[in-house]
Amino acid sequence: MNSKKSLLPLVLSVALAGGLVSCSQNKTIEENLNDAQIYLQQNKTGEAIISLKNILKEDANNIEARFLLGKSYINQGNWVVAEKELNRAKKYNYDSNLVYPLLAEAFSHLEDSSGIELLLNDVVDNNSLEQSVRYFLAVTYVYEEAEIKALSEFDTVVSLGxxxxxxxxxxxxxxxIRKQFDKGAEIANKLIESELYSAISLELLAKTYFSAKKMELAAKSFKAYLQLRSQDHQNRLMYAIAxxxxxxxxxxxxxxxxxxEISPNNVIANQIKAQARFAANDFKEAxxxxxxxxxGPGAQAVSYIVAGVSAYQLNQLEVAHTHLMSIKDSLSYQHPARKLLIQIRFQLGYSDENFNDLSNAPNNDLDTLLLSESAQELFKIGKINEAENLIDKANKIEPENARIIYRQGxxxxLNKDDSAIEFFKLALKKNPELDAASLILAMELAExxxxxxxFDVANELQNRNPQLAFSLIGAIYNHQGKLAESKKAFNRVLALNEKHIGAIYNLGIIAQQENDLDSAVTYYQQILDINPQHLLSIKALLTLSRDKALQEKIKQDFENRLATTQSEPATIALTEYYLIQQDYSKAKSIAMVALKSHLQVSSC
Structure with a gap:
């Protein structure tokens, strides 16, 4: 069981203990000593330290005050100063049965096994004292990651009683140490009620739960421990981690x-602050x-991940790339940060490097979603062969995955491979509800x-997705040149969803094919009422505006939309209209008004 070797003791300045000496109020040494003992019984350690320092101010060699001061610092968890005071008490030959266990405990928290080994030389004839000192020596070996030595010492400790x-x-x-955490925790729990060993038992219990990855229980125990020893910042750090x-x-x-506040550059504390700020979506501070x-030295991967992901959220792609690349090889391909890094590298133009990395990685390390998304990125930039390579790799990982088979198709x-249609059929065989495959298969069969x-493919969709079914039927009839049947199908779509843009657009196309241009204009305008940014409809209206009989209707519609919304699509549409009509003055006027408005908004 390791208490985190990396969590080196936070050495506190002796000055932390300073400023505690108050006016003695003319109390005698005996009165101050009596006060200190009462304060210690009441767990008022700060007050006890003041009384003891008042004694030592008058009598620096007062051995009882020196020992109790060291004990007080032990009670605070202030190991540096405790070790100094207890060593002085030992030098003055204070009762070894009292001073040695406390001094060994201080050495243990300072990870000073050699100091404890020297103490052992003095206690070989005292089994009880030897047991306590060996216990802290064994704990120190755990801190120093000398597990074999620790096991040997703990065995000796148990054998002594x-x-x-x-x-x-x-x-x-x-x-x-043997991973039997429940048994260890059971023993520690029983000893917590013992006044003499409560702090030691709470610390052991907390670290047992910590090693068992039961962090909520560990945190609860660390919190109780720190109520006793508030200045043990090594364990406070473990509490924060838990x-x-x-x-x-x-x-x-x-x-x-x-x-x-004590150690501004503490690596773990900064890491925890970063995690906390990240959880609060405060990416700048994170x-x-x-x-x-x-x-700092020994920074953990989580710090690089938080730095990288936060930089990405702040749109600092190069910074995010630098941080995540630092730990790339320590992250699995399934790790979200590794997937984000791949995404960032595509955005920064490292597509070839990403492809080589993924194509050479063992299949067992990859998942089909990552390969599929990467293939899509490669496809976007025209690297069809590379995209196909990754999809084939995904298919080897999940040969029954219908979506992968569909993407292969x-x-x-795209490569004009006649076998594509068989992939769509196979994808639907694996998953009959894969509508994307049904759509392309039906259109390829019609082609x-x-x-x-x-029609068989389209009709199979009627129960599950009637809108798509009738849209396909309309498209197939249109491909056959059966415009009346095509219109019926698309109107059935509108009966199900009156705002179905695809159906309305196709009815506009059919109206043009039938030379019913006025109806075509109405259909396209209807689409812009639903989606003002539908560029295909804007383009269709601009093309129809070349017909003089339609010009006024289209111009009036574009002007009304611009007056109502002042949107960029409406501005572009009306500007393009006047350019087609070769009315460059009006086109320029509209463009300048839009530019002026944009500049005013930008300056706000």
Missing amino acids: EDTAYGQLGQAWLYG LAEFFSFDEAEIQADFIM KKFAENAIK VLKL DKKYNEA
């Missing part, structure tokens, strides 16, 4: 802030703290004049 408190604590550690692990970022950030963490179609087969 398995029923004693230290014997039970040693057994709990042995259970933890909180962050189960996404209690508000409290984790409070702990990180506390640590950063990036700042994550980059602070990265500057699309790429075959090949296999109308009966095309």
Whole structure:
């Protein structure tokens, strides 16, 4: 069971303990000593320290005050100053049965095994004292990642008396090291009620849960421990980590802030701050703290991930790329950050590098969604062969995946490969509800004049997706030149959805084919009422505006839309209309008004 070697003790300045000496109010040494003992019994450690320092101000060699001061610092978790004071008490030959266990505990938290080993030389004839000192030596070996030494020492601790408190604590550690966390936690829980060992037991319990990845329980135990030893910032850091692990970022950030007041550049504290700010969607601050963490030694992958993803959210693609590339090889292809990196690299023009990376990666490391999306990106920039290569790779991973088979068909179609139609049929065989495959298959069959087969595909959709079914039927009839039947089908679509733009647009096309241009204009205008940015309808109206009989109707419509919305599509439409009519003055006037309006908005 490892308590995180990377979490080096946060060495506190002796000055933290300064400023505690108050006016003695003319109390005698005996009165101050009595006050200190009462304060310690009441867990008022700060007040006890003031009384003890008042004693030492008058009598620097007062051995009782020196020992109690060291004990007080132990109670705070202020290990640096505790070790100094307890060593002085030891030098003055204070009772070894009292000073050695506390001094060993201070050495342990400072990860100073050599200091504890020296203490052992003095206690070889005292089994009880040897057991306590060896216990802390074993714990220190755990901190130093010397597991074999730790196991040997814990075995010795237990052999010196398995029923004693230290014997039970040693057994709990042995259970933890052997991954028997529940047994270790059970022992630690029983000892918590013991006043003498409550802090030691709480710390052990917290670290047992931490090693078992039971972070919510670990956090609960660390919180209770820190109520006893508020200045143990090494364990406060572990408390913050545990909180962050189960996404209690508000409290984790409070702990990180506390640590950063003492150690602003602490890597883990900055990392936790970054995670907390990221969880709050404060990407600017998250990036700042994550980059602070990265500057320090031993930065973890999560800091690079938060820095990279935050930079991406801030549209700093090159920065995001730099951070995520730093840990690329440590991330699996399934990791969201690795997938984001691939996406960013496509955006930055590293398509060939992405393709080589993905095509050479073992199939077991990849998933079909990543390959499919990457193939789509390659297809967008005209790298059809590379896209097909990745889709074929995806098919080998999931040969029964209908969507992958469908995408193979699309790429075959783009490469004018006659086998494409078989891929669409196979995709529908694997998944009859794949409408995209039905759509392309029906149109390809119609293109090949296999109308009966095309109608069969369309009719199979009627129960599940009647709008698509009748749209396909209308398109197939149109391809046959049966315009009346085509119109009936598209009107059936509108009976189901009166705002179906595809059906209205096709009715406009049919109206043009029948030379019913006035109706065609009405259809296209109807589409613009639904979607003012439908460019195909705007283009169709501009083409029809060349007909003098339609010019006024189209111009009036464009003018009304511009007056109502002042939108960019309406501006472009009317400007293009006047350019077609070769009325350049009006075209320029409309463009200038739009430009002036744009500049005014931009300056706000």
